[in-house]
Amino acid sequence: MKKTIWGPICISAAVVLLAACGGGDKKAEQKSEQKSETPAVKDNSMVTSVAGKGKELIASKDCKTCHTEETKLVGPAFKEIAAKYPASDENIELLAGKVIKGGAGNWGEVPMAPHADIPKDDAKEMVKYILSVGK
Ligand code: HEC
Incomplete structure (x- = not known):
């Protein structure tokens, strides 16, 4: 019984964690890309x-x-x-x-x-x- 309950939970938890990390990384990458593409032009x-x-x-x-x-x-x-x-x-x-x-x-x-x-x-x-x- 225990095996069948915890097995899927562990896997889905791992998937969620991976997704969260993966997603976070992508966002950070996108941000830094955007920054370098648009140099801060101050209107002076x-x-x-x-x-x-x-x-x-x-x-x-x-x-x-x-x-x-x-x-x-x-x-x-x-x-x-x-x-x-x-x-x-x-x-x-x-x-x-x-x-x-x-x-x-x-x-x-x-x-x-x-x-x-x-x-x-x-x-x-x-x-x-x-x-x-x-x-
Ligand atoms: C004949 C020399 C002379 C010329 C020419 C001159 N200044 Fe001065 N300026 C001084 C002196 C000396 C002081 C310091 C006066 C004092 O102790 O209050 C001064 C002070 C100033 C101050 C500060 C005033 C204060 O009360 O702190 C400003 C601003 C200034 N000058 C702008 C100008 C500008 C702009 C011009 C050109 C249009 C000019 N000055 C031309 C000699 C000159």
Whole structure:
């Protein structure tokens, strides 16, 4: 009696286990295949276009005579400014105002020259770019 009961149960249990393992393996294989087939393409087009505009604006002005991305010249490096200020709307507004009106005392005694000819929106784009440097 016992034999006839346990025999089929053992076999079906073994089949279930095998199927479960086999199935699992296949799923894992499929997943990794899918991953390698579709490389993660992050859509950064918005970010780059905004940063790109600010970068171009900075290049068209005199900023680079006193600032670089990486090293302190007369003014602080953009990297340092980015590390000091989070890219919040408030900071962008504040720093854009400083670019236009000039400023001193935050980084040392040397003041930044005012840039009264720069429209506020352009100054904001520049600041957005500056705050993205090194991040
Ligand atoms: C004559 C040199 C000079 C030029 C040109 C210049 N900067 Fe500056 N910049 C400075 C100095 C010096 C400081 C530090 C001022 C301070 O200590 O508050 C500074 C600070 C800054 C800051 C940080 C302000 C703060 O309060 O932390 C930003 C942002 C900035 N400059 C952007 C620009 C941009 C954009 C341009 C071009 C439109 C520009 N700078 C051109 C000298 C300059």
